[in-house]
Amino acid sequence: xxxxxxxxxxxxxxxxxxxxxxxxxxxxxxxxxxxxxxxxxxxxxxxxxxxxxxxxxxxxxxxxxxxxxxxxxxxxxxxxxxxxxxxxxxxxxxxxxxxxxxxxxxxxxxxxxxxxxxxxxxxxxxxxxxxxxxxxxxxxxxxxxxxxxxxxxxxxxxxxxxxxxxxxxxxxxxxxxxxxxxxxxxxxxxxxxxxxxxxxxxxxxxxxxxxxxxxxxxxxxxxxxxxxxxxxxxxxxxxxxxxxxxxxxxxxxxxxxxxxxxxxxxxxxxxxxxxxxxxxxxxxxxxxxxxxxxxxxxxxxxxxxxxxxxxxxxxx
Amino acid sequence: xxxxxxxxxxxxxxxxxxxxxxxxxxxxxxxxxxxxxxxxxxxxxxxxxxxxxxxxxxxxxxxxxxxxxxxxxxxxxxxxxxxxxxxxxxxxxxxxxxxxxxxxxxxxxxxxxxxxxxxxxxxxxxxxxxxxxxxxxxxxxxxxxxxxxxxxxxxxxxxxxxxxxxxxxxxxxxxxxxxxxxxxxxxxxxxxxxxxxxxxxxxxxxxxxxxxxxxxxxxxxxxxxxxxxxxxxxxxxxxxxxxxxxxxxxxxxxxxxxxxxxxxxxxxxxxxxxxxxxxxxxxxxxxxxxxxxxxxxxxxx
Numbered sequence: 001x002x003x004x005x006x007x008x009x010x011x012x013x014x015x016x017x018x019x020x021x022x023x024x025x026x027x028x029x030x031x032x033x034x035x036x037x038x039x040x041x042x043x044x045x046x047x048x049x050x051x052x053x054x055x056x057x058x059x060x061x062x063x064x065x066x067x068x069x070x071x072x073x074x075x076x077x078x079x080x081x082x083x084x085x086x087x088x089x090x091x092x093x094x095x096x097x098x099x100x101x102x103x104x105x106x107x108x109x110x111x112x113x114x115x116x117x118x119x120x121x122x123x124x125x126x127x128x129x130x131x132x133x134x135x136x137x138x139x140x141x142x143x144x145x146x147x148x149x150x151x152x153x154x155x156x157x158x159x160x161x162x163x164x165x166x167x168x169x170x171x172x173x174x175x176x177x178x179x180x181x182x183x184x185x186x187x188x189x190x191x192x193x194x195x196x197x198x199x200x201x202x203x204x205x206x207x208x209x210x211x212x213x214x215x216x217x218x219x220x221x222x223x224x225x226x227x228x229x230x231x232x233x234x235x236x237x238x239x240x241x242x243x244x245x246x247x248x249x250x251x252x253x254x255x256x257x258x259x260x261x262x263x264x265x266x267x268x269x270x271x272x273x274x275x276x277x278x279x280x281x282x283x284x285x286x287x288x289x290x291x292x293x294x295x296x297x298x299x300x301x302x303x304x305x306x307x308x309x310x311x312x313x314x315x316x
Numbered sequence: 317x318x319x320x321x322x323x324x325x326x327x328x329x330x331x332x333x334x335x336x337x338x339x340x341x342x343x344x345x346x347x348x349x350x351x352x353x354x355x356x357x358x359x360x361x362x363x364x365x366x367x368x369x370x371x372x373x374x375x376x377x378x379x380x381x382x383x384x385x386x387x388x389x390x391x392x393x394x395x396x397x398x399x400x401x402x403x404x405x406x407x408x409x410x411x412x413x414x415x416x417x418x419x420x421x422x423x424x425x426x427x428x429x430x431x432x433x434x435x436x437x438x439x440x441x442x443x444x445x446x447x448x449x450x451x452x453x454x455x456x457x458x459x460x461x462x463x464x465x466x467x468x469x470x471x472x473x474x475x476x477x478x479x480x481x482x483x484x485x486x487x488x489x490x491x492x493x494x495x496x497x498x499x500x501x502x503x504x505x506x507x508x509x510x511x512x513x514x515x516x517x518x519x520x521x522x523x524x525x526x527x528x529x530x531x532x533x534x535x536x537x538x539x540x541x542x543x544x545x546x547x548x549x550x551x552x553x554x555x556x557x558x559x560x561x562x563x564x565x566x567x568x569x570x571x572x573x574x575x576x577x578x579x580x581x582x583x584x585x586x587x588x589x590x591x592x593x594x595x596x597x598x599x600x601x602x603x604x605x606x607x608x609x610x611x612x613x614x615x616x617x
Contacts, residue, residue, distance in 0.1 A: 045485055060462065126607060131359055137595045145572065147366070149369055150366065254549045258569075291460055295458055
């Protein structure tokens with residue numbers, strides 16, 4: 001029980017109990033007004049560091065602005081056009097989508113499989129859960145460095161493959177465009193899949209036991225129980241995991257900085273790497289345009305995804 | 317393996333049996349054994365190998381670690397590498413700055429976030445709903461870093477730990493507000509009303525009623541925020557200047573880029589160990605609570 005140590009105010013004590021329900025509108029208003037003060041600091045900080053920068057970024061995408069001149073002027077779609085002409089915008093967008101999808105699939109496939117395996121809460125499962133959660137604590141930079149070493153030309157993975165193949169294998173996982181992009185995506189997925197696992201476990205645990213038992217009694221096998229009962233009832237966990245893992249990896253940078261720095265060539269140059277490169281060259285307008293492109297990606301994917309997945313939640 | 321009763325000491329006698337509603341022999345089915353064999357075979361390369369690589373290569377000389385491998389160092393130079401990282405890796409400066417950022421950011425985010433959540437959960441005004449959606453949007457929309465840097469420059473905060481910390485608070489508040497508001501809405505306002513009726517001030521009601529009610533969700537939110545802020549690299553890269561202000565991820569990155577031709581794996585790995593150590597230690601101590609908090613549905617609310 002929460003304790004209230006405040007002295008009783010006589011003014012309120014004499015009021016009949018339940019008077020708040022029949023308060024006239026103005027008093028009701030006043031009753032709520034004070035709470036505005038409680039929200040004000042958070043509102044101010046979100047205005048300063050989310051809302052204003054976000055709007056400014058959208059506006060700056062259409063501005064001519066570099067570090068070499070002090071004037072900022074409207075230039076329409078010129079930033080996007082020049083980025084298109086340089087082959088940066090389209091390429092970085094595709095790389096970002098491929099990276100994000102790889103990451104999302106890794107996290108959710110691994111996460112769901114582990115959640116099913118470790119669904120029941122008991123001592124052994126708790127140990128496994130804790131072990132698989134460890135990568136979540138690592139910084140993505142650290143994850144990048146570790147896996148870059150493991151996947152290096154003469155690293156453990158190639159040594160193991162060499163053992164299987166019977167001859168030396170020195171495949172450069174991070175040195176070929178396609179494998180580099182897949183690899184960095186999987187490394188990022190590796191880092192977060194422990195968390196996704198726990199969200200799925202939480203979702204599975206909200207499924208009423210009676211539902212599962214009913215299916216069991218009706219003779220449904222494990223696979224049918226999973227597809228027919230658990231998958232639909234997991235809908236809220238799916239919404240959360242799929243949206244946040246996809247949207248989160250649209251703005252990834254760390255793992256790529258620690259492994260390929262965008263290379264080989266520009267094979268792993270996601271939008272945020274391109275943003276940093278433009279920013280580093282003092283091209284703030286084009287940098288903002290690329291950053292705005294991430295926002296567009298988020299909006300065009302997250303909104304339909306939330307809409308679709310939420311609908312499943314209702315009908316599921 | 318299909319005996320009818322499991323010995324009490326068997327690690328596979330896992331679940332309180334009545335919870336699962338199946339006869340005891342189900343626990344010892346070969347399928348269950350197979351499951352844990354497979355899980356172990358996955359865990360070894362997935363978690364074991366990276367940790368093993370870290371430790372053995374952090375103990376090697378630079379030459380020996382030039383080709384990182386799973387073999388033990390021929391001669392442990394753990395102490396030498398440790399002193400190099402402490403000297404040249406700016407580790408202690410990074411640790412100080414990381415603590416200076418993480419602790420206030422987490423406290424502020426939780427406090428201001430739950431204060432705002434009280435407003436959003438209990439005040440039925442329509443324009444406040446719009447604000448609530450702004451907070452929710454700040455979770456999924458990407459951070460607009462360039463304008464944020466401009467704002468910090470205009471306010472004279474650019475490059476400083478304080479400006480960086482404020483920007484983190486402003487962008488991490490959304491998820492806390494979202495989680496705590498959702499949680500608070502599921503609770504009746506009886507406690508608050510009773511406290512108010514007893515003459516408790518607003519702040520007292522918040523401090524003694526709302527905060528204790530929110531405690532379970534705040535713990536989970538704190539865990540996620542600590543992990544997120546401690547490991548933040550993106551914001552630090554743009555908003556912090558100079559090695560005196562650098563937080564641990566930034567010192568790690570600067571240190572790793574210092575090698576002239578290639579990465580000195582032994583030193584980078586030593587830095588990674590030291591950078592991750594504070595969180596790992598906290599995790600080992602609090603692990604039970606963290607796990608139960610996250611699996612009780614704290615994230616999805």
